Amino acid sequence: MSAMIAGGPVLAVRGLSMRFGGILAIDNLDFSAKTGEVTAVIGPNGAGKTTAFNCVTGFYKPTGGEITIGDEAGTLRIDRLPGHKIVSRARIARTFQNIRLFAGMTALENLLVAQHQALSGGGLLQLQGLVGLPAYRAAEQAAVEKAMGWLDRMGLAARANDEAGTLPYGLQRRLEIARAMCLDPRFLCLDEPAAGLNPRESAGLGADLRRLTEEDGIGVLLIEHDMSVVMNVSDKIVVLDYGRKIAEGTPREIRDNPKVIAAYLGEASGEAAARAKPTERPPARALLDIKRLNAGYGKVEVLHDLDLTVNQGEIVTLLGANGAGKSTLLRSLFGKPRPSSGEVMFGGRSIIGLPAHEVARLGIAHAPEGRRIMPKMTVLENLQIGAHLSDPRAFQADADKVFALFPRLAERRKQRAGTMSGGEQQMLAIGRALMQRPSLLLLDEPSLGLAPLVIKLIFDAIRDINETDGITILLVEQNATQALGIADRGYVLQTGRVVHAGPASTLLDMPEIRGAYLEGLGAAT
Amino acid sequence: MASGPSLETPARDHKALRNAGLAALLTLVLSIPFIGIRLDDSQGSNGLAFRPQWVAGLVVVVFVARLVLDQTGGLAAWRPRFPTGLKRGLRLEPPVSTILIALVLGLAFAFPLAPFASRYEIGLATSFLIYVMLGWGLNIVVGLAGLLDLGYVAFYAAGAYTFGLLSTHFGIGFWLALPLSGLAAATLGMLLGFPVLRLRGDYLAIVTLGFGEIIRIILLNWSDLTGGPNGISGIGRPSFFGLPFAATAPNGGTTFSKLFGLPFSPLHRLAWLYYVILALALLTLAFTSRLRRLPIGRAWEALREDEIACQALGLNPTVIKLTAFSLGAMLGGLAGCFFAAKQGFISPESFTFSESAIILAIVVLGGMGNQLGVVIAAAVLVGLPELGRSFAEYRMLVFGMAMVLIMIWRPGGLISGRSPSIRADLSRFKATGPEVAP
Numbered sequence: 001m002s003a004m005i006a007g008g009p010v011l012a013v014r015g016l017s018m019r020f021g022g023i024l025a026i027d028n029l030d031f032s033a034k035t036g037e038v039t040a041v042i043g044p045n046g047a048g049k050t051t052a053f054n055c056v057t058g059f060y061k062p063t064g065g066e067i068t069i070g071d072e073a074g075t076l077r078i079d080r081l082p083g084h085k086i087v088s089r090a091r092i093a094r095t096f097q098n099i100r101l102f103a104g105m106t107a108l109e110n111l112l113v114a115q116h117q118a119l120s121g122g123g124l125l126q127l128q129g130l131v132g133l134p135a136y137r138a139a140e141q142a143a144v145e146k147a148m149g150w151l152d153r154m155g156l157a158a159r160a161n162d163e164a165g166t167l168p169y170g171l172q173r174r175l176e177i178a179r180a181m182c183l184d185p186r187f188l189c190l191d192e193p194a195a196g197l198n199p200r201e202s203a204g205l206g207a208d209l210r211r212l213t214e215e216d217g218i219g220v221l222l223i224e225h226d227m228s229v230v231m232n233v234s235d236k237i238v239v240l241d242y243g244r245k246i247a248e249g250t251p252r253e254i255r256d257n258p259k260v261i262a263a264y265l266g267e268a269s270g271e272a273a274a275r276a277k278p279t280e281r282p283p284a285r286a287l288l289d290i291k292r293l294n295a296g297y298g299k300v301e302v303l304h305d306l307d308l309t310v311n312q313g314e315i316v317t318l319l320g321a322n323g324a325g326k327s328t329l330l331r332s333l334f335g336k337p338r339p340s341s342g343e344v345m346f347g348g349r350s351i352i353g354l355p356a357h358e359v360a361r362l363g364i365a366h367a368p369e370g371r372r373i374m375p376k377m378t379v380l381e382n383l384q385i386g387a388h389l390s391d392p393r394a395f396q397a398d399a400d401k402v403f404a405l406f407p408r409l410a411e412r413r414k415q416r417a418g419t420m421s422g423g424e425q426q427m428l429a430i431g432r433a434l435m436q437r438p439s440l441l442l443l444d445e446p447s448l449g450l451a452p453l454v455i456k457l458i459f460d461a462i463r464d465i466n467e468t469d470g471i472t473i474l475l476v477e478q479n480a481t482q483a484l485g486i487a488d489r490g491y492v493l494q495t496g497r498v499v500h501a502g503p504a505s506t507l508l509d510m511p512e513i514r515g516a517y518l519e520g521l522g523a524a525t
Numbered sequence: 526m527a528s529g530p531s532l533e534t535p536a537r538d539h540k541a542l543r544n545a546g547l548a549a550l551l552t553l554v555l556s557i558p559f560i561g562i563r564l565d566d567s568q569g570s571n572g573l574a575f576r577p578q579w580v581a582g583l584v585v586v587v588f589v590a591r592l593v594l595d596q597t598g599g600l601a602a603w604r605p606r607f608p609t610g611l612k613r614g615l616r617l618e619p620p621v622s623t624i625l626i627a628l629v630l631g632l633a634f635a636f637p638l639a640p641f642a643s644r645y646e647i648g649l650a651t652s653f654l655i656y657v658m659l660g661w662g663l664n665i666v667v668g669l670a671g672l673l674d675l676g677y678v679a680f681y682a683a684g685a686y687t688f689g690l691l692s693t694h695f696g697i698g699f700w701l702a703l704p705l706s707g708l709a710a711a712t713l714g715m716l717l718g719f720p721v722l723r724l725r726g727d728y729l730a731i732v733t734l735g736f737g738e739i740i741r742i743i744l745l746n747w748s749d750l751t752g753g754p755n756g757i758s759g760i761g762r763p764s765f766f767g768l769p770f771a772a773t774a775p776n777g778g779t780t781f782s783k784l785f786g787l788p789f790s791p792l793h794r795l796a797w798l799y800y801v802i803l804a805l806a807l808l809t810l811a812f813t814s815r816l817r818r819l820p821i822g823r824a825w826e827a828l829r830e831d832e833i834a835c836q837a838l839g840l841n842p843t844v845i846k847l848t849a850f851s852l853g854a855m856l857g858g859l860a861g862c863f864f865a866a867k868q869g870f871i872s873p874e875s876f877t878f879s880e881s882a883i884i885l886a887i888v889v890l891g892g893m894g895n896q897l898g899v900v901i902a903a904a905v906l907v908g909l910p911e912l913g914r915s916f917a918e919y920r921m922l923v924f925g926m927a928m929v930l931i932m933i934w935r936p937g938g939l940i941s942g943r944s945p946s947i948r949a950d951l952s953r954f955k956a957t958g959p960e961v962a963p
Contacts, residue, residue: 057837087839094837102830105823106945112820113827114838119820129819130812136819140947148949157954161945183838 676737710858
């Protein structure tokens, strides 16, 4: 792991094109990346960033152009290698946007799978292992040492024997990086590593990435929407829009580039918070009233004596680190997990113990984390699914309302939902929930993995839903500034307990909240 | 659970009544043709006899049972208590586990010598061990690699027919034929593997189901080679290191009983067969548990968890799936070879889909990927129909109900949960390990 000097291997993409059917996802793209540097690829959702990554890491065969990795020894055409050889020959490793760990295996096992080639020695070493020869045991010992080294460095050593799927979200992201590093890569491609992390975790991630490039001499390619990370760690930024490169340069150059601002950054992203907050409403009656709620999975208690109220017509936001219990709280309203004690009143009646479909029928709709749309069905079909509880005669009017809210969906009503960009899928998830004609809408991290401009669009829509249709909203967010910007009140959860509660403006000004959840956001602008 | 406000209670009762009423109605509709009407031929002529009291009785029973279930939270709430150790994969500490293993092995070895072990008991134990071995073999494919194989019996058949043909045509003995049968089945596994392994989930299951049937139909119709429906008879029986089990040796040699000075008993041969399958099963156990701790075993499990991530780590999914398929097939072939030797006669009858289904049920019921689970499930699936003999005609009904109940109470299999293939020594890290702030 000796640090490589500048002038080491260069990853070069020349004239890259990728066509899916009639859609040109990437059009004549050129860029290069060096070891020892962080090269960020940014752009709106659907700009072709992940497609470019998939070409570089061999998951797609590009329809045109070439990808090479070159050093003193010569150049290697990556796009001509079979997928599984990219790791061993070109030494390019990657992580995934929606974490792909071996969830049922321990953290250590995940890292050992990454060292499969070294440990199996073309099968011969394994045969020795089968009969218990010392050569294999020595190799295994070395592999475990290496794995534990990386786990230790990513702060995961104490969790080595825990199943990967049981780790908190932030640690899973780190574990995926550790696993990729066990491949001894020259280049590491990270697809939205900060998605779903809070600002403090993101800052930690940024420091880790700098260390990888500076100490280990690795080239990092980074797709990321979190501008605080991108601007702080990148040496070079490549901006894509509609599959084309619209800009390339240092963070400073990119930040001031008018083309990038128009296509991607939008207005300065701290601005939402500064916007006029909704006027104080007269105190209304509680629509959702949770008292001393306890819930958990099996023996693990996640929520402890939690009190929370959402009044009629309010937007209430629920903040907190990953694993604080925010999503669990939303799910427990539907009885999954079933609360072990406490009281949940909705519109004046207890909903504890009601089956999920009856809770939905009472008027609570849930747009879950990760969207959970039906990918193989069209936009319109997805909306029909959402509407199956409401009056069929109202369907057209309701669908038109959703289309008015999100005109992008109207253009795509016949398109399969799974082929849309992340932002459009999020719009559909919200639209589907609205088709249920809810009186309370639960939104779980609607901004996850979205570009700043799209986030703004989504948040405007949320405010619109609340103001014009009078739908009460309970919003779970990592993006605290944005969420508090539109919310009336907020709650901050920590390890299943409410630690702060109050009007959104008060929370925004509280130093301890700025420290924990808002820190680093200022760097984005 | 916190009890709701009192005004909710009538609504709940009302609903329970409605549910019970629906169940009773369903029973009424179903039971009139099946139970209410009976073909009566007592007076020499056929007539219909009506039994309204039976139907009424059944309807009342279902109505009450449904009400009771509603009040007590359903069948799932009644779950019997299982030892908690079974939940997280059985892990016993060394002194206890060593004693336990020694005890089980001792019992297994002593079993044929026990006074109560007659022909029936030894035969039952032998077929139990065959299923255990088949279960461990299929466990590689289904439990570890996560490839749903509904045609596993094809490899079992391949092993059996390999030995049958080698024995009747070339007079090759059991011990030489054993590795050859394994090889033949493994080759067949590879051949099947190449075209189908791009498929996933349901599609793979359908194709393997078809494959199993194709093999059976070939065996049935290729009469010149396989003897068609008549099968192959006169397959050589395993000898005790060259000594036959017989009253008199064919050409004046010694027999097993003569050498040891025992009176001849057909039980000797059965006991020997039992020891052979016990040894084969233990070998399979050692083989598969070793494999699980090797890179290939972890690669199988990784493939089950996420194929795309495997590709990103430079693993070649085709090779990994093929090894799982062929090694699983090989173990099936070995078991098949033993089966042919035990029976002395094989025919396509023994290799029907229901056989595949039973082996798969053993793996699923035991808890996917769990070795001990397979043993318990095999005991349940082989033993239950036997215990049920006293229920005579209701035997399969009891068997089916037991399966349903097990799946309700233990949806993850009898022993769910997985023990890691390797454990890190954390003593170095626990103290200094940097905790990541939440």
